[in-house]
Amino acid sequence: MMEIRDEWKAGSAYEGFMGRWSRQLAPSFISWLQIPAGSHWLDVGCGTGSLSTAICHHAAPGSVLGCDPSEPFIQFAQNHSEDARLSFVRAGTGSLPHRGGGYDSVTSLFALNFFPDPEAAVGEMRSLTAKRGVVSACVWDYSGKMEFLRLFWDTVVTLDPAAGDLDEGKRFPICQPSALSALFRTCGLGDVRCEAIEITTRFADFGDYWKPLLGGTGPAPTYIASLDSERRAILADNLEKALGRDQGKPPSLVARAWAIRGRVD
Ligand SMILES: C[S@@+](CC[C@H](N)C(=O)[O-])C[C@H]1O[C@@H](n2cnc3c(N)ncnc32)[C@H](O)[C@@H]1O
Structure with a gap:
């Protein structure tokens, strides 16, 4: 393994x-x-701050606190934030920041499956939420229509069957509507709803797909970082073929995510 x-x-x-x-x-x-506008938000596993920043642009919040255990990510988020309603703190599940009176909305984007204990994490998120507040999360559909990562792992496993355990589709069975809904209900949340959200991931060319995989951050880049240059070149060639090199069009794929929400009674 x-x-x-x-x-x-x-x-x-x-x-x-x-x-x-x-x-x-x-x-x-x-x-x-x-x-509702004016709500106080906590973004758990905020990473570089994509969701926290978007909340300021699209949800008219009272405040947004993003938290993440990664020091470089929190630094990046702080350096790219100019909104007075927005702040970031280094903290992870197990010691999430409290707010007197609770948050109206505690959420998490593409992070729930990386928490060491998702059930404990959702329980903690619920405990920090005000009465009638909302706990939510969104995760990629790794085993289904998160196509550019699916294509990556399917290609990797064909070349290197021993890497099968690293495939996020296999690693994260929680990233399915039935498992997510069961988790939220187990954690005592009511009015639980789960729906698909899709985007199109357009890459300018193969380099736009491949080069970001060389940064060593995230499961797929971490795998590539473990390869020698020859195996890396073989993987790149196979990925380029799988992405339709011979059709001569830039790759454009669907990425589906599962969004889940529940209410604190
Ligand atoms: C795939 S990234 C998602 C980041 C960001 N939310 C986004 O959508 O771009 C996963 C994040 O989960 C964070 N993470 C890992 N373990 C965590 C934990 N126990 N508590 C909170 N965040 C954690 C990582 O540091 C990383 O920033």
Whole structure:
């Protein structure tokens, strides 16, 4: 079995790889949540700040606090934030920041499956939420229509079957509507709803797909960082073929996410 370790060490590398898609999807997730203006938000596992920033632009919040255990990500988020309603703090599940009276909305984008204990995390998120407030999360559909990562892991596993354990589709069974809904209900949330949100991930050319994978931040880049240059070149060639090099069109794929929300009674 290969060792699984996710590296979250460079804000700019993460931005080019996944942050750009978080940024693209965040407004649809926020609009789906329907949180009233003036609400106080906590964004758990905020990373480089895509969701927190989008909340300021699209949800007229009273305040937004983003938290994440990664020091470089929090630094990046702070350096790119200019909104007085927005702040960031270094903290992770197990010691999430409290707010007197509770938050109206505690949320998390593309992070729930990386928490060591998702059930404890959602329980903690619920405990920090005010009465009638909303707990929510959104995760990629790794085993289904998160197509550019699906294509990545399917290609990797064909070349290197031992890497099967690293495939996020296999690693994260929580990223399914039935598992997410069961988790939210187990944590005592009511009026639980789960829906798909899709975006199109357009890459200018193969380089736009491949180069962000070389930054060493996130599961797929962490895997590539473990390869020697020859195996890396073979993987790149196979990915380029799988992405339709022979059709001569820039790659354009669907990325589906599952959004889940529940209310504190
Ligand atoms: C895929 S990134 C998502 C970041 C950001 N929300 C976004 O959508 O771009 C996952 C994030 O979860 C964070 N994370 C990992 N373990 C965590 C924990 N126990 N508590 C809070 N955040 C955690 C990582 O540091 C990383 O920033």
